Amino acid sequence: MTFCLAVKVQEGLVGIADTRITSGAECITARKVSVHTHGQHSLFLMTSGLRSVRDKVVTYFEEALESNTGEYDRLYKAVNALAAQVRRAAAEDKEALEASNLSFNLHALVGGQMEHDREPRLYLLYPQANWVEISPGTPYSIIGETGYGKPILDRTLKFSDSMQFALKVGCLAFDSTRISAANVDFPIDVVIYKRDSFEIIEHRFEKNDLIEISNWWQERLRESVRLLPSKWINSLFHEATDVGIGQTLPLTSTGPP
Numbered sequence: 001m002t003f004c005l006a007v008k009v010q011e012g013l014v015g016i017a018d019t020r021i022t023s024g025a026e027c028i029t030a031r032k033v034s035v036h037t038h039g040q041h042s043l044f045l046m047t048s049g050l051r052s053v054r055d056k057v058v059t060y061f062e063e064a065l066e067s068n069t070g071e072y073d074r075l076y077k078a079v080n081a082l083a084a085q086v087r088r089a090a091a092e093d094k095e096a097l098e099a100s101n102l103s104f105n106l107h108a109l110v111g112g113q114m115e116h117d118r119e120p121r122l123y124l125l126y127p128q129a130n131w132v133e134i135s136p137g138t139p140y141s142i143i144g145e146t147g148y149g150k151p152i153l154d155r156t157l158k159f160s161d162s163m164q165f166a167l168k169v170g171c172l173a174f175d176s177t178r179i180s181a182a183n184v185d186f187p188i189d190v191v192i193y194k195r196d197s198f199e200i201i202e203h204r205f206e207k208n209d210l211i212e213i214s215n216w217w218q219e220r221l222r223e224s225v226r227l228l229p230s231k232w233i234n235s236l237f238h239e240a241t242d243v244g245i246g247q248t249l250p251l252t253s254t255g256p257p
Contacts (some may be wrong), residue, residue: 007169043113
């Protein structure tokens, strides 16, 4: 499985992708994010799904970018080009995959800014090759293991937050997923795009780089639970204590045996 998260805030975009690939009992490390920059054309692409489908689609897409760079002056046009390659790969492989009980299940997150985009854009592409744009109302999207990291993002992340805040929350969302899903793990690849910069920063974090943060967060969670007001449950435990005392009282005899 996969954990890929992309966030859009006012300042720009943040992306986080794990690198674990599982095939049966085998686990390997491989990148799930690719970066493409050329002048005032900057985008990153993150994917989840069958690795063979991903590799074919990304190869086709990179070829299309290299051949027609000038055509993609808006990010949605590049996303449309990616969608065309998804359809192409589906036409070539989907029938054979389904005959082997495998799903054509590629999902993709595409973020960046092209020459004529007024601001950074972020899109989610489905296996059917249709897409939606990520909006300020819910300024993030996860592909792969979506459930474990979602609560912290929904509770804390806002479009008005800084990129630094978004990266912190994103790393905690990844950590929650890593703890609960055995098929998601370090290292993680991080990409950062600041609005109107046309430059994407990439960095890889190993487990040892973030273990202190993970432990710090876990202890703060436990401490927060200990500090949670208890008035609303005190009566319940008083009742439980009373019942327990009553059950331990010795039985008295009222007549001959």
